[in-house]
Amino acid sequence: MARLWARLTCAPVTIADAERRRQIQFLSGLLLALSVLGALSLAIQALFVPGFHRTLLFLAPALAFLLLAYGLNCTGRYMPAALMAMAIMVAGSISALWADPNDAFAFAYLVVPVFLARLFLAERHFLIATGTIVLVVMVAASALDVPVARVAAGSIFVVLVSAILWLAIRHRAAVEKDRRAELAQREARYRSVITTMAEGITVQLNDSTVVDCNPAAERILGMSRDQLAGRTPIDPRWRAIH
Incomplete structure (x- = not known):
């Protein structure tokens, strides 16, 4: 049902x-x-x-x-x-x-x-x-x-x-706006930290697919973020990297 x-x-x-x-x-x-x-x-x-x-x-x-x-x-x-x-x-x-x-x-x-x-x-x-x-x-x-x-x-x-609905939905919109602003701040802090790190970092999904990386990872692996996106640790294309 x-x-x-x-x-x-x-x-x-x-x-x-x-x-x-x-x-x-x-x-x-x-x-x-x-x-x-x-x-x-x-x-x-x-x-x-x-x-x-x-x-x-x-x-x-x-x-x-x-x-x-x-x-x-x-x-x-x-x-x-x-x-x-x-x-x-x-x-x-x-x-x-x-x-x-x-x-x-x-x-x-x-x-x-x-x-x-x-x-x-x-x-x-x-x-x-x-x-x-x-x-x-x-x-x-x-x-x-x-x-x-x-x-x-x-x-x-x-x-x-009408007044109750107006106030309720307006309050909800304000809460949602604050939540999105907080998430944006967290993401900005996260990117600021990993961008300045000397160590290479890749962000992967549960299936190990790469979705993001920092500049150090691009430099170490010799590939851009777009080239790394979608790859996994067992991707056969890694063999082309020397």
Whole structure:
């Protein structure tokens, strides 16, 4: 099961950035989960809920668009997929209010688009997207005669979630930046030490393949770093060195 899930949520090989690959994998998993939950909801409501046709008008197209977004994401078009998922969940919130203006959970749908906006959009665009989401839902709720108190509470809920996500991801970005800076400093110190050493040093992988060396090793072995890269201690080409 875990292997199947890994295959279904894998990122395209054309995406080299590790962070972006993780985001694509997360989005694939989210879209699949939403599709499964939507299908289950569709089946349950078809069996047990009177007046199901009103919900069907939203759920059926939503499932189709979720699967389309999943397909786009799997081909590396993660931004259109994320925007489509955001639009679907906003529509879900409006649809829930249309079906029942007193639905206490209608605004909970908006957590997903707000989170996706923070994950895939730049900070300024995230704030614009959040404001747009709140405005659209407020206008729709007013048109559907949703009680003003519920609209206000829902809007405050979305703003609070947005603020929490903004702070959390910003903190994570700061931590990641500090970690990368520390790694860069360590690498600089490492290179400074081995570069000035008189002894020849080669850096090898677990299989003894040479991946780096210092100038002393180049001088002693009579080969450049590029020539040494990829060789192993038992490489027959060493015989050519005298």
